[in-house]
Structure formats: C-alpha cells, structure tokens
Amino acid sequence: MENPFKFDTIVTGEHFCNRQGEMDFLHERIRERVKVSIVSPRKFGKTSLIINTVIRYEIPHIYIDMATIDDERSFIEALLQELSRKSPLEKFRNFLQNLKIDISLNLPFGTLDVKNFGEQTVEKIIVEILKNRTLILDEFQEVIALGKTFTWKLRSILQKTPGSVIFSGSRRSIMLNLFNDPKQPFYRLTDIFHLKIIPYEEWRDFAQFWFNKTGVPVSESEIRKSFETAKGIPFYMQYILHYLWEGKRQGMNLDEVIENLLKTNHHTYEYIFESLPHSQRKALILLAVEGRESYSRETLEKYDFPTPQHLQKALRSLWNRELIEKNSHWWILDPLFALWIKKNFYTERF
Ligand SMILES: Nc1ncnc2c1ncn2[C@@H]1O[C@H](COP(=O)(O)OP(=O)(O)O)[C@@H](O)[C@H]1O
Numbered sequence: 375m376e377n378p379f380k381f382d383t384i385v386t387g388e389h390f391c392n393r394q395g396e397m398d399f400l401h402e403r404i405r406e407r408v409k410v411s412i413v414s415p416r417k418f419g420k421t422s423l424i425i426n427t428v429i430r431y432e433i434p435h436i437y438i439d440m441a442t443i444d445d446e447r448s449f450i451e452a453l454l455q456e457l458s459r460k461s462p463l464e465k466f467r468n469f470l471q472n473l474k475i476d477i478s479l480n481l482p483f484g485t486l487d488v489k490n491f492g493e494q495t496v497e498k499i500i501v502e503i504l505k506n507r508t509l510i511l512d513e514f515q516e517v518i519a520l521g522k523t524f525t526w527k528l529r530s531i532l533q534k535t536p537g538s539v540i541f542s543g544s545r546r547s548i549m550l551n552l553f554n555d556p557k558q559p560f561y562r563l564t565d566i567f568h569l570k571i572i573p574y575e576e577w578r579d580f581a582q583f584w585f586n587k588t589g590v591p592v593s594e595s596e597i598r599k600s601f602e603t604a605k606g607i608p609f610y611m612q613y614i615l616h617y618l619w620e621g622k623r624q625g626m627n628l629d630e631v632i633e634n635l636l637k638t639n640h641h642t643y644e645y646i647f648e649s650l651p652h653s654q655r656k657a658l659i660l661l662a663v664e665g666r667e668s669y670s671r672e673t674l675e676k677y678d679f680p681t682p683q684h685l686q687k688a689l690r691s692l693w694n695r696e697l698i699e700k701n702s703h704w705w706i707l708d709p710l711f712a713l714w715i716k717k718n719f720y721t722e723r724f
C-alpha cells in the first residue's frame with residue numbers, strides 16, 4: 375500500500391491539507407489581476423499553495439523558479455520555454471518572429487537557446503504573458519543575485535505592466551526588505567501575505583482521514599504529538615506522519631518513530647553542527663534547550679557568552695546559514711534538528 379504522506383514532492387488533491395482560506399485569498403488576488411508576495415520560512419508550503427491554487431482554479435500560468443536563473447538571458451530562456459510548452463505552436467512561432475531575437479530552438483520539448491536579445495525583450499515577453507496568464511516568480515529573493523541593473527529593470531517592467539504576478543520567497547527578511555524598504559527596487563509593488571503553519575485541527579482531520587482510509591490505526595494523542603514535534607510546519611508534519619504511518623504498520627509507537635528519525639538524520643545533523651564555530655554551537659544549544667533566545671545574565675553565563683552582543687552575533691551568523699529564523703523571537707528552522715541538539719547536549723556541560 376502506498377504511503378499517503380509525502381514530504382519530498384508537491385502534493386495535490388486529497389494529499390494537500392486544507393489551505394482553503396489561503397487559496398481563496400490568492401485566487402481573489404489573481405482574479406483582480408493584482409500583484410502579491412507570499413513570504414514564509416522554507417518548507418511552510420508556499421510553492422505547494424501556489425501550485426494547488428492554479429490547479430484547483432485552472433489558472434493559466436507561467437512558473438519560474440528564480441533559484442535556477444543566472445542572468446537576464448537565462449530568465450528569457452526560462453520564460454520562453456514555459457511559454458512554448460503552454461501555447462499552440464503556431465502562436466508561439468508568431469510571437470517569436472515578432473520578438474526579433476536570435477534564438478535556436480528545438481521544439482516542442484527540446485532545448486531553447488537565446489543567442490542575442492534586445493533591451494526590450496524581457497518586457498515584450500512579460501507583457502505577452504501578463505495578457506492572460508499569471509506569472510509566478512518563486513524563490514524571488516534570488517533576484518538579488520542577478521544584480522542591480524536587472525533587478526531594477528524587472529521592477530520597472532512589472533510596475534508598468536498590469537497583470538497578475540505572484541512573488542514567493544523564503545528568506546523572510548530579504549523578501550521584506552525587497553518589498554518594504556524605500557531604497558529597494560520592489561518597494562510597495564505588492565501586498566505581502568505571510569504564510570503561516572497549518573493549525574492543529576486541520577492536520578488532525580487530514581491525518582485521521584488518511585490513517586482511516588488506509589486502515590492503519592493511530593491515536594489522536596499521537597497525531598497531536600506529531601504536530602507539536604513538527605511545530606505544524608507542513609514539510610515536517612508530512613515527514614513525521616510518513617514515518618508514523620510506516621511505523622504503526624510495524625507496531626511501533628510515535629516515540630520510537632521519532633527516535634528512529636533522529637538516528638537516520640544523526641550524521642547529517644552532526645555534520646552541520648560540527649561545521650559550526652563554537653559560539654554558534656552554543657547559540658544553537660541555547661535555542662534548543664531554552665526554546666528561544668534570552669539575554670538575561672543567568673542565561674548568558676550558563677551558555678558562556680561574555681556579552682549579549684556575542685550571542686546576537688552568533689544568532690545572525692546562524693540566520694545567514696539559514697539554520698534559524700526570527701519572528702518575535704529566534705527559533706531553529708528544523709524542529710527535528712532542535713530535538714537532536716536538545717537530546718545530545720542537554721546534559722552536557724559547555
Ligand atoms: N497544505 C499542505 N498539505 C500537505 N502537505 C503540504 C502542504 N503544504 C506543504 N506541504 C508539504 O510540505 C513540503 C514543502 O512544501 P513547499 O511548498 O515546498 O514549501 P516552501 O515552498 O514554502 O519551501 C511539500 O513537499 C509537501 O510535502
């Protein structure tokens with residue numbers, strides 16, 4: 375029997391848990407043809423939400439993962455590639471002819487190489503796309519790596535071209551800076567939507583539905599504890615439920631399942647942990663054990679930080695490594711890593 379809980383692919387249909395309110399919100403923005411940014415830490419389900427919305431409401435769209443884009447040329451190639459897959463061939467050929475660029479193509483599913491393009495090429499393509507499609511720019515924070523000139527150019531095009539664009543990004547503060555800082559190019563271009571975790575009740579109904587449907591017994595307290603361990607973060611929730619489902623079929627309980635997961639990930643976690651400087655390790659242990667940062671004299675002493683600034687600096691560096699995130703306080707992104715640290719270092723002296 376196939377495991378109904380999937381953590382390594384985008385899930386759709388009945389494998390996708392709720393997000394009804396978020397999908398309605400997004401659908402509404404798309405219908406109004408306005409631009410919107412979705413922001414959250416990694417693995418909260420931004421890509422899944424966008425993909426499920428465009429599937430469910432049958433929204434014509436062009437999807438670009440900005441993490442795969444190196445420069446203006448590869449952006450043009452990606453846009454054209456997507457457009458070619460989603461347009462009638464004749465129409466696409468006509469469009470290319472009007473673009474007047476130097477391109478070699480092996481369509482419909484082959485490669486597409488742009489040799490030369492003009493100052494206006496990106497704009498023309500985006501205008502064409504936005505006539506009747508939604509443009510999805512995922513991992514948009516990566517645009518920074520493409521340089522100032524291109525970033526400002528993209529902004530000016532998107533600002534003057536009406537149409538539906540969804541920006542989505544993981545590095546929360548970079549995304550917020552991009553869109554909220556007057557000195558940054560994307561200032562006030564869009565509404566910002568903060569994607570949150572999925573609440574317990576939704577996960578409970580979702581998990582019970584699949585455990586029942588596949589005839590694998592589970593208790594509500596196990597689902598609740600899975601939720602608490604995963605902190606409701608979609609990826610970790612699916613990950614734990616996936617192995618809980620396997621485990622229950624072999625007569626294991628949740629504690630054993632989690633113990634196994636920590637063992638499976640032991641080398642990865644150890645590798646990450648050991649690659650860190652001493653002060654960052656201490657900061658991670660502090661977060662894992664105390665649950666959040668604290669600058670009290672007692673805590674600083676316990677974890678051997680001479681001043682609050684030392685702790686702050688370590689936290690900044692951990693954030694740069696994308697190991698921790700900040701909302702109202704700092705927390706470790708991977709809840710299983712946090713658990714692993716707590717288990718391994720709680721009793722040790724440091
Ligand atoms: N609503 C959901 N229901 C069930 N699983 C989800 C949901 N949203 C996300 N997931 C799970 O979490 C994983 C990571 O989600 P993803 O959309 O890639 O996050 P992000 O784009 O924010 O990094 C997905 O592969 C999927 O397994």
Ligand SMILES: [Mg+2]
Pocket residue numbers: 420421422512513
């Ligand atoms: Mg994503």
